Amino acid sequence: MPEGDTIHKIARAMQPRLPGRALEGLWLRDRGWLARLAGQHVHEIAPLGKHLLVAIGAPAPARPGWVLHVHLGMHGRWHRHERGAAWSRPASQAVVRIAVAGEEWVCSRAARAEILRAVDLALHPTVSRLGPDLLGEAPRLEDVLARARRREPRSAAGLLLDQRVACGIGNVYKNEVLFLEGVHPRTPVAALSDARILALFRRARSLMQANLGGGRRNTLEPGRPVRRGDPRFWVYGRGGLPCRRCAVRLRGGREGDAARATWWCEACQPRAREGGVPLSPPARPPGSASRRRPGPRRRRAAGVGPRPRPRLPGTP
Numbered sequence: 001m002p003e004g005d006t007i008h009k010i011a012r013a014m015q016p017r018l019p020g021r022a023l024e025g026l027w028l029r030d031r032g033w034l035a036r037l038a039g040q041h042v043h044e045i046a047p048l049g050k051h052l053l054v055a056i057g058a059p060a061p062a063r064p065g066w067v068l069h070v071h072l073g074m075h076g077r078w079h080r081h082e083r084g085a086a087w088s089r090p091a092s093q094a095v096v097r098i099a100v101a102g103e104e105w106v107c108s109r110a111a112r113a114e115i116l117r118a119v120d121l122a123l124h125p126t127v128s129r130l131g132p133d134l135l136g137e138a139p140r141l142e143d144v145l146a147r148a149r150r151r152e153p154r155s156a157a158g159l160l161l162d163q164r165v166a167c168g169i170g171n172v173y174k175n176e177v178l179f180l181e182g183v184h185p186r187t188p189v190a191a192l193s194d195a196r197i198l199a200l201f202r203r204a205r206s207l208m209q210a211n212l213g214g215g216r217r218n219t220l221e222p223g224r225p226v227r228r229g230d231p232r233f234w235v236y237g238r239g240g241l242p243c244r245r246c247a248v249r250l251r252g253g254r255e256g257d258a259a260r261a262t263w264w265c266e267a268c269q270p271r272a273r274e275g276g277v278p279l280s281p282p283a284r285p286p287g288s289a290s291r292r293r294p295g296p297r298r299r300r301a302a303g304v305g306p307r308p309r310p311r312l313p314g315t316p
């Protein structure tokens with residue numbers, strides 16, 4: 001699932017290959033090839049939380065006139081192809097194509113892709129309201145704290161996913177950070193001290209930074225390369241399985257304003273301890289627990305059912 005670390009890794013892959021080069025074409029599924037952008041140059045690749053921004057314009061030192069904005073959503077992927085080579089994903093899934101001499105970057109199944117005038121970015125309804133990027137060079141955590149108090153999401157789970165507080169955290173890191181900080185996902189944000197809120201976001205930043213290398217995301221032992229099937233998470237996707245720390249059976253449910261799937265340990269993240277107490281995970285987590293993410297049947301058994309339908313305005 002693409003989260004902030006995914007977008008930063010994509011940007012790192014594009015960084016040496018696109019800036020400074022002339023576009024042979026830019027294609028959006030709903031617009032086709034954008035003729036006015038052919039011959040324009042790529043200025044900059046800028047990851048921002050779960051958003052990727054590509055600045056485009058006349059060659060530097062001119063300022064970029066346009067920005068390509070892409071949000072991968074749950075299923076989006078970027079792939080680089082040599083020009084003329086077969087694509088690794090069906091052409092019918094393509095949403096964006098960035099073509100430069102000899103190569104093409106294709107984004108498939110993105111939730112959102114649009115071209116904006118650069119001057120309009122500051123007014124963009126989503127991008128302009130994002131909180132500090134946790135993978136930015138030096139995110140202002142005092143700003144994150146102020147936003148957390150101002151926004152007042154209902155629960156700790158909702159707090160971490162609120163991109164207007166800080167951007168980059170997705171559902172995997174939300175679950176793992178709450179476990180590692182000993183915070184129950186339903187803890188009201190008002191019950192969390194400033195220090196606990198800052199600790200949650202510091203933990204999220206360090207976990208995501210540790211996953212900026214190659215390979216699969218691993219929050220169990222960040223930085224350790226993992227193969228398919230290896231344990232990678234403390235609680236994410238493990239409803240009904242024993243806690244890797246205390247062996248109590250993990251709980252599952254849907255939490256926060258977006259009703260996203262959530263897993264936790266009632267012993268390590270007790271409700272009574274509203275403010276949470278950080279855990280010191282063992283240097284080598286016990287490997288006795290199941291190594292596989294449970295299938296849909298097991299997740300249903302753990303209480304993570306289908307997402308509730310949004311209510312229509314005016315209905316009780």
Ligand SMILES: [Zn+2]
Pocket residue numbers: 243244245246247248265266267268269
């Ligand atoms: Zn536990």
